[in-house]
Each structure stands twice: as structure tokens, then as C-alpha cells.
Amino acid sequence: MADHEPLDCRLGDLPLPAGLQERMSLEALFDDTAIDRLLRGVPVPDGLGERVLTGRDRGRHFRSVNLERCPAAGPVPAAAAGRTPDRIWLVGLSAGLLASTLAVLILTGTGSSIVPRRPIDIAMAPADPGSLPERGGRIEWLPGDAGSETAVSRVEDSPLDPLHVSAMEERGTDPPEVVSNAFPVPREDLDDGLVFTPEVVGSPVVGPAFGRGVVPMDVVPQSGAGPRRMVPRAPGYDMVFELKHGEPPFVYPAAGPAVDAPPLSWRTASFDAIRWSPQRRVRRSEAARLRVEDVLAAVPERFESRSDGEQGPRLTMHGVRSLRPMAAALVEIEITAPRLTGRATTVDAAIVLDRSAAPAAWAATCRGLRMVAAEMRSADRLTIVVGGERSRLAGRQLDAAALAAAVAELERERPATADGIVAAVQFARHLLATGGGSGPVVLVTDAAADAEQVKAAEVGDAVVVRLASHPGQAAGTDASDVEPTAAAVGRAIVERVFGRSALTATGCRLSVAFDPRFVHAYRLVGYRQTAVESLASGGADPIDLVAGQTVRVVYEVVGRPAAPPRGAVAEATLHWHPAAETGNRSLTVSLDRTAIETAGDGDAAPPGQQTWLPSPRGCELLLAVGLGEFAAESVHLGPRVGGPALADLVKAWRRRGNVTTWGDVLIDALERLGVVKPTRPEKESGS
Template identity: 25%
Template sequence: MMYHHLSDAMLDDYLRDVPVPVGLVARLKQTAVPNDAELDELLRSPPMPDGLVDRLQAAIQDEILDESLRQTKVPEKLLVRLRTIPRARRRSAWRRFAVAASLLVVLFSAYCGSLSALLAAMRPKQNRDTTLTIIELYVDPTHSSLLTMSEADPTTIRFAPPTSAEMAELPIELARLDLTPALGPAGHLLQEVRRGAPLTEDVFLMRRNTLGSPQTNDQALPELSHVRRRQIAGVDLPLAPGYDRAFFLKSGIHPPVFPAAGQPTEAIQVPLVTRTDSVDLTRRLLLEGRTPSPSDIRVEDYIAAVRYGLQASNDQSLVLYATAGPSIFGRQPHHMLHLGVKAPRVQTATSTHMSIVVDVSASMRGDDRIGAVHRAFEIVLRHLGPNDSLSFVAVNHEIVRQVDFLPASGAAQLASMIRDLDPSGGDNLAKGFQAAMSLAFEAEVAAGSARHVVLITDGQAAIGDRDAARMRDLVATGETFSIRSTFLQLDRLISAETVPSSTGLEHASAVSPRQLPWRLVTLATGQSPVVARQARLQVAFNPQAVLAYRLFGRGPTAVTGLADVGVETDLHSGEEASALFELWLRPNGTEDVGWAEVHWTDPATGSPLTTERMSIGRSDIAVSDDETLWPLRAVAIVSEVGQRLSGIGDFELLNGRRFSQRKKPAGWKDVLEQAVGVHPSAGEQSDFQQMVDLIRQLEELALRGPK
């Protein structure tokens, strides 16, 4: 009861001393903190702002777009341009002063020029008289006559006789005559010719080679450069991932291709090239101490210039060969794949004797005509059968060489003799043709055998009417005894067609250096040398085993550009065609690397044919230089020569699908060492030895410098 009378202060003191039960504070705090259900209810109560959901969805889409942009490859050139810090422009007082001074000088000069022209137009023009004094011989000069012409009236001349005090006017009609220009060197020469000057007897003119004409038959003229259409042989891969088309468009060189399953880059059709135009051009220019322009070089021509010992089949069908191994050039380790196609050789139906006359006059020196004859003989000699024979006559103004009734076994002897021929002197084709016809008559052949007399010239020989008539009589007599005569005129710029001959003979035909051997083979065998029409090579690579591949040569030409081009060609008897690839294999790839096959049309029946598909496995690729076959080393060397002359570098793969091109060495020492160290089997190939000699000439030219 006494507690009811306690004051508030005493009650507060008393309550402060009362202990708080254990856990009461925690329970009170817990009641103050809301639970998850209450928080969810509180969060649901505020209204949602308009557009918040759309903004959140847009933010998610922006993050996805940012992630895709981070994966996009930025071009290196763009990064270099973005990183370049532009130089800050500074205003220079001296520069502004120089510009202002220059403008002042220009404006002042223009003002002065305009003022001078205005003053000159206002100034009156004074007429001056032109006086001509006529001095008569044996007369006192003081009594000479005067002729005066005024600029005001140029048609009137005033005449003052010596006895007259006043001048009389003498009207004269003046006619305008254009001055004849002074004669130049050509005008003087023509003037002397009209007067009957004997130019061929002028010792001074003979020393100076008038008009560039040689005065002796042994004197060589500089060769003219022919402009002609190139053979279409380019390959343009389709627009697909893994193929750097921009690099191809810029450089005209096939870059490394990264194949992918189901993409067009997985397979490629390769033209079978057999021409050697670039090699022939290089040989001709090296004789003059020059090298060809890189744009005139085709790497595939160099690959086709060498035979790689491929064996033909016995069933008259094409044979496909494949060799692969490590590359012998370049810093980055990679492999090379050589695919070779061998055509069968046409067999002669009957025994044949050929008497061939070759013009070796001075005119055959130009345009590598004698070289074309040499290469033609190498091909035709390989087509002679055991019962065939050949006679050879080389003639200029006289018979230089003559070989009688050479069998097929003596082909090497005749090839060496033709290689040593040096065109010079004049021409006497009638004498050579008569000797060849006599050998054809004396040839011992079996009944039913064919006999041919072939004359090869450049069409520049001047044959008189008497010699031409004698040659026609020989042709007619030979036809009586079944001896056929053929006249072939070498012309690099013309296709095979009948043309008028300078001799007036009806049997003359123009042939290019490439067509010459096959015309001779046709005569030797009696049948067409074409054994496969529309031949094409198809190659496919397994993306699981091949990281990248690159085709040698076959770039675009100035004629075709990037248009679709045909990859089909005709193969002749015994021809070889090759294709070369660089391969970058995956370290842990599968065994199957790819496959290859050849398609062609039978020229006799027109039916399509295909070789058996050749599988290329990882186990078929040599792992060291000692295991590499000599054909692969040989084709790597000749392709290296073509690439260095055309300015193609070594390709190296970088991370991802990136690559770089490293410039090749300027010299030829390393290439020559590799060429000399090839297997002796390559040394037996005459065309490979000629390529080694070409490399030596390039090395010598690089050491002494071009002329």
C-alpha cells in the first residue's frame, strides 16, 4: 500500500534496479525486425515505374551485343590507324607572316602586270620604215638605190633611184611563202639516197650500222618483246570463311586456305598446266643480262618445266602420283604435297623414217627459236620406236651438220648436237632440203613404212624463183615415191594455220614453239598426240587433319581477272602435269589427310573417264629430309625459283586464322646448294640440269648486277 504514495522519481529509481529477464531484449528486437513475408509484401506495395521492364530487357540485349562485338576480329590496319596520335597543330607567327607576305607579293605582281598591259595598250604605235640598200658592183656606193617598206602599209615599197631627189612609190604584190624546215638526219639520208648515194659502199655508214641493220650475218640484233595473250590458268576460290579474299585481290597470290567441313574451301579443282612460257622468257632475258618482270612470271610454268620421272600406264589411261614430305624452304615447319599426272605415250603404228632440215641462219637466233627446236627434238625422239630412224640436216648458207639414219637409241647423241648449234650466217634452204630428200630416198625401210621430209625455218629466208622451182620439183618427185614433205614456219605469235611462205611453197604452215613438237610427233606416229581431253585435277582436304593449305601459282591473269575460268586442258602423249601444295597439319589430327582424282574425256570415244580416287594419309607423308623422294625435292626447288622471281614470300601461320608473308632472301646460293644436292636420279633429267644452269646464271647475275 505504501507504494501508492511513492513519487515518480522514487518509482523510476526503483524500476531501474529491477533486473530485465533474460532474452527479453532479443525478443523485443526481433519483433521490431520484419520477416521475409512482410518484406515481400512491403516491396509489392510500391507501384512499378513505367518503362522499367523494357529498360531491363534492353540492358540484357546490350550485354549480348557487347559480347558478340568483343569476339569480332578488328583489322590490324584499323588498330594502327586508331593508335596513331595526330600531331597537334600549332599556330606559328612566322608561318602566318610568310603566307601573308606571299599573298601580298602575288596580288601586287598581278596588279602591276595588269597596269603595264593597260598602259601598253594606250601607248600609240609608231610605224617604222624598213630600208634596204642595194649596192651595185663597180658603182659608187653613194649612188646606190634605196628600197623602203613601211609597217603601216607592207604591200607598198618606195623606191628611190640614185639620181632622184624624191622617193617614188612602187607597188609590189607580196605572196606569203611558208619557210621549209631544215632537214634532219633522216631527211639528209633520204636526200642522199635520191641522189644515188651507194650506202652499202660507205665505210663510215657501215661502221655505224645504218638504221640498226647488221652488216654481217654473225651480228645479232636486240630481241623485241612480244605482247601476247596468256593462257587462262587462274583459280578463283569462292567467297567462304577461311579464305582471305582481300589478300588475293590485292596481291594476286593464293594465301593459306583454312578448310572447314561443308564449305567450298574443302575441295579445289586445279588446272593441269604444261606450258613453260615464263621459263623460256627467263632464259632469253638472261642471255641479255636481265631478269623478267615479276608480273611476267608464272610459278606453274616452272613446275611444268621439269619431268619428275613419272611412269606411264600400259592401258593408255592417265596415272596419278602423290608424294609428300617436309618443306626444304621457309622458317616455319610445314609440309609439301606434290600431285603428278602422267599421260600415256602414243605408239607408232608402222616404222617411220624422218629427214628433218633445220634452218640455223642468224635469224633463228632471236626469240629463242633454236631453243624451241631443241625442246621439240627432245620430245619427238622419245616417241621413236625401235624400228624408226631419223636423219638430221642443219643448214645456213651451207650444210653445218648432218646425221644419217640415226636409230632411236642414239637420241641422246642427237639432242646434244642440237643443243650445241649456234645460229649464224646466211641461208640456203634449197641446199639443205635437197640433202634431206636424198637421205629419205636412201633410207632402208620396210614395205608400208612412212617417210617424211620436214623443213623447219622462221620464214625469213629469201629463196629465189629458181631454187623455189627446184624445191617444188623435189616435192613432186618425193610424192611419187610416197615421201611426204612438210614445211613448218616458227612463229611465236600465231596459232597453227596455213600461211603463205616466203618460198612460195604450198605446204608451209605456221606453228608456235609449243605446237612444233606435237606436229613432229603426229608425223612420226601417224596419229594425233592428244591422249586426254578436258583433263582436270580435283583435290579435297580433311579439315580434321589439315589446318591450312596453299596452292602454288595459278593466280589470276590480266585477261581473266576474277572471272570464272576453265580448269580443263588437253594432255598430249607422254606429257606430265603437276600441282604443288603447302600443308599445315594439325598436331593431333586424324590419319585421313585428303584425296585426289583426275577426270578427262577419251578423245577417241568421247566418253568421260576418271582415275581411281587416291587417298592421302598421314602415314604417306615423309617425316624427314632423308625419307623425302627426289621428285618432291626437285619440284620444291623449281617452284622456289619461280616464287623468288615473282616476288612471292614465305607464308607463316599465326594465331587463329591469321598468317604473314615473309620476304625471301635476295640471293640464290641456298637454292643452288639444294639443287646440286638432289638425288642423282634428278641429275639424269636433262630439263632439271637446265634448271640448275638457270639458277647458276641467276646467281652470277645477282653477284655482278644487271646490265
């Protein structure tokens, strides 16, 4: 009998009695009749009936009844319902609750008004604020003569080194803007330039693994639209500022952490919503949704030709003096995806654009063409045809540089209703045939386009990239349908033009180290998040890179007094896994202090102009950061670096006369926010 398998086999062949399955169902087992039949055999406890009757006393409203404590016999004496004592008790309870609520509100308002932005040491404040000279709100650019021996008498006339701290900057600051973590000012009288955050009352954990005033918690953040920023638990990190404002505070690398792991993002949705808004003036509620990282991701990469043998990713660092009147610079880190591997054939293809997509989708299409340009080799050629009532040729057999220039012109155009898709595809086929090209014809169209025309145009070697109505929604079940984001559209176009998977790197992570000898403090620009996200453990997940894709990270760096004249201010390391290979790879670059841009292109100031401007690349970076932080009302912006400074930068750049295409886009966004007054073309040309 130890072996039950023979019995199980025999029982498995026996048929079930008729109606057994119905009688064993949940409805049959828990039927009222069945339950009543089972309860008939259950004995009733002694005295249960009397206790139930006692508990039904009508004079005991608003009170719970404990059947175990009720007497077996006799009514419970209680006051009749609606008597005066009960009413007095209810009135007293309501008054107590109201008084407690008012006290909590008063204490909350008073506490938020007296808690400083950062509980820092008083040593950072000037000794005598009244002795400081008056400073205007206008930002004057640095003098063009770098070798001038004139004594520094104003902050605006500080030396050309953006990380140099002048004597006046060391003695005094503008309270209260810079006497906080919104902008920490270094001082030479500090032994090591460190300012520790005092312990927060009620925080028992203080140790090497956690910062002061930080309690380890298991907090699960809500899944947001963008990547989440990691908040380190270190003594040099201001958690109070982080939780109050939701923005990354300035971090002191000498106190830790000196290495930061920023999130990587290429989202542009919030910026595209403002850029393509049908209204010239954007409402305050719409502008508040703008994220700084979305503006930075929308800035096109600086096209630089790459050798055909270059396969790894490109990691570059660029620095430019910030708009602050103090010693600070913006450090930009760009990551360009590795090239496609295993591609031996030369590409001579054509792309047809029907221009019927939504404005944001049209912008995503143009960014996708930039990704194609970044992936092209020296022998590759591409033809661009724009559909419409009369199809037109935007460029024939363009190389990478010419394609990037053509895309810059296409970005100026606005979407329009496009007809004649079939004619545009036939025109592209004719151009390829007469030019000797053998590549595919890629049609980029919208989900709302005429399905019959798209089906007719798809005949032959034409492949279709169909854009969905909005991000997150597929246009259909076809494999050619993609969501209208720059990453998705660019990947689809790259894969159809080159005939290969566009995924080139996985598990990409970036770490940035700052040298405390040069850097007094640094902060990550953008990536505002909620307190729940800040308290959660972990950080942003690694990302995957598609061929031709560029990711950008920006820091603001404050220089230290008496720093060495030369040396690496920051060092960035990229870790990734090649998509077609095994193993890990890493790449490290550094930014020397002398390489931070201070005098634009190196040319002398124009006649009659005693100021200098950054290069067009530096101006784009300053406008992108200023636009995002102004719209988001960043606490780091301050009154000195807000609208007036951005307006002065735009005016000076226009006066110089080399505003780029993307510079016009950023200036247009500033005009929509009311930061810059619109300038008519005729007035601009005559100025």
C-alpha cells in the same frame, strides 16, 4: 480478201516507178529542205519565242535553263557575270573538293596500313613472342640420321617427316611472317585446327553457298593470256587475302573447301623471255612478269618408258619437303596425255632442224621433240639431223630414251644462222635409205629461212613445219605454218612423224582432295590474278591434251599435329573424254604421307657433309617454285624462304655433283635475277 498471197504475187511483178528508190533513201528523207517543208505545217506553241529569248540571258552562265519554268515575259533577275559573289562561290567549291580529296587519300593510306593480311583469330599467335628463341635466316638441311634420339632443340633439326609439327613449332612462330595466311601454323590447342574469317562490315550475305564477307556479283573478267583460277565461296577461304594480294591463300580443308579444281596450263612464254634474254642481268620490271606456272610448265617431264599397250593418260603425284623451316611440303601432280590410238605401223623417220629460229622457238622445238619421245613405242626409231654450214648427225635411229637424252643436249645449244637446208634434208634421206627406214623426213624451219631452199627441200617425202615469228602470228597461209609455242610445235611434229591427229583427250579437268586428318592447310602455287578475275564466277575451262604433252600442278601443304603415321595426304582425280571414243573417263591416284621425299635418293650423306638434299627431281621442283615466286615477289615466299635459301640449295646441289641439265637452266635463271652468284667452271670443278 483473207488470202493476200495472190495480191503479193501480182504486186511483185509490178515495176517500181522511176526515181522512187532515190526519193525514199535516208539522205532524201532527212534532207534539210524536206524537213523544212514538213515543219511548215506544225503550229508553234504559244509563248515559245518569249521563253527562248528569256533563256538567252547572258548573265546566267554556268547554269542550266529550264524552258518549262521560265516566265513568258520579263527578264529574270540575275547577278552580272564576273561579280564577287560568284567568285567566292567558285573558290569555296574548289577548296571543298580539295579537302575531300585529301581526306579520302589519308583514310585510304591509313586503312591499308592497319588492315591485316588476314583477319584471323588471335589464337594462332604465340602467347609470349619475347620468349621465343632466336632463329637465323639460313636454312639448315635435315640431319641424315633418321633414327637419332637427340632432343629437338631447333626448327632446323626437326624430324625427317616433312608434315610433322615439332613441339617448338606448336608453341611459337616467327611473327609476323607466319601469323597470317602467308603461312598458317597449326596448333594443337585448337579443337579442329580451323580458323574462321570474321565477317566483313557491309557484307550482308553469309550462308552455305558463300563465304563470310563475300557478296555474289556478276563480274565479267577481261580475257587474260592464261587460264583463270576459280575462287571458291566457302567459309574456309580467305577472300580478303585473295583480293589484296591476288595470290591463292592457304585453305583449311577441315573448314572447306577440301577439294580444289586447279587450272591447267602449259604456257612457258614468260620463263622463255628470261631464259633467252640477251642480257645476263634481267631488269626488275622484266622479272616481275615471270609467272610461277610458266616455270613449272617449262620443266621437262620425267621420262619413263611406257608399255606399248598403255593407252590411257598417266597421272602421278610426287612430294618433297619445301624450303620452309616449318612443317610443309610441295606436292607435284603431273598429267601426261594418252597415247595415240589406232597406230599399228612402226615409225622410222628423220627430223631436220635448221637452228635459224628465235631462241624461244628453238626451246619450243626441243619441247616438241620431247613430246615425240613420250609417244614413241619400243620399236619406233628416229634420226635427228642438225643443219648448218656443215650438217651434223645428232642421233641415228634413236629409241625413246635415247631421243630424250639427245634433246637434253640440244637444249644446251643456242640458235645460229643455218644454211644448207637442202643438203641437210638430203643427208637425212641418205641415212634413212641406208638404215632401211621408210618414214618421212620432217623439216622444222623458221619463217625467215630462205624460201627457195625450203621449197627445194620439200621435194619428195619431206614435210615442213614452219615456225612463225612470234606466238599469235602465223607465218603465212600455208597449212604447215605454226606459232612457235611448245604445244603447237609439238603437235605439228607429232602429227607429221606419226601421220595421225595428235589430239588424244578433250575436256580434261583435275580435282584434288586433301584429307583434313593430315593437312592443316594447303595452297595452289602460282596463278596470280586480278581482283576482277577473283570476283568473277566460274573457273578455268577444261583443256585438250595432245599426244606426248605433260601438264603440271603444284600445291604447298602444311601438316597437322598428331596426324596418323600413314595414310593418303592428297588424292587427285582426272576427268577426260577420249578423242577417238565416246563417253567419259576418270583416273584417281593418291599420295601417301610416307611417300613424301625427305632424304633424297635414300643414300647416306657424303663424307664430311652432315646434311641431306632432295633427289634431282626434288631439287628441280624446289628451284622452279622458288624462282617463280622470288621473281613475282610472292607474299608466300617470306624472308626465310627467299634468296638465301635458294642460294644454299644451289650450293649444296653443286657440291653433291649431280646437277641435271634442267637444273643448270634454272640455276642460270637465278643468276640472271641476282639470287645466285655466277660460278666459274674451273672454280666449280676444284671445289
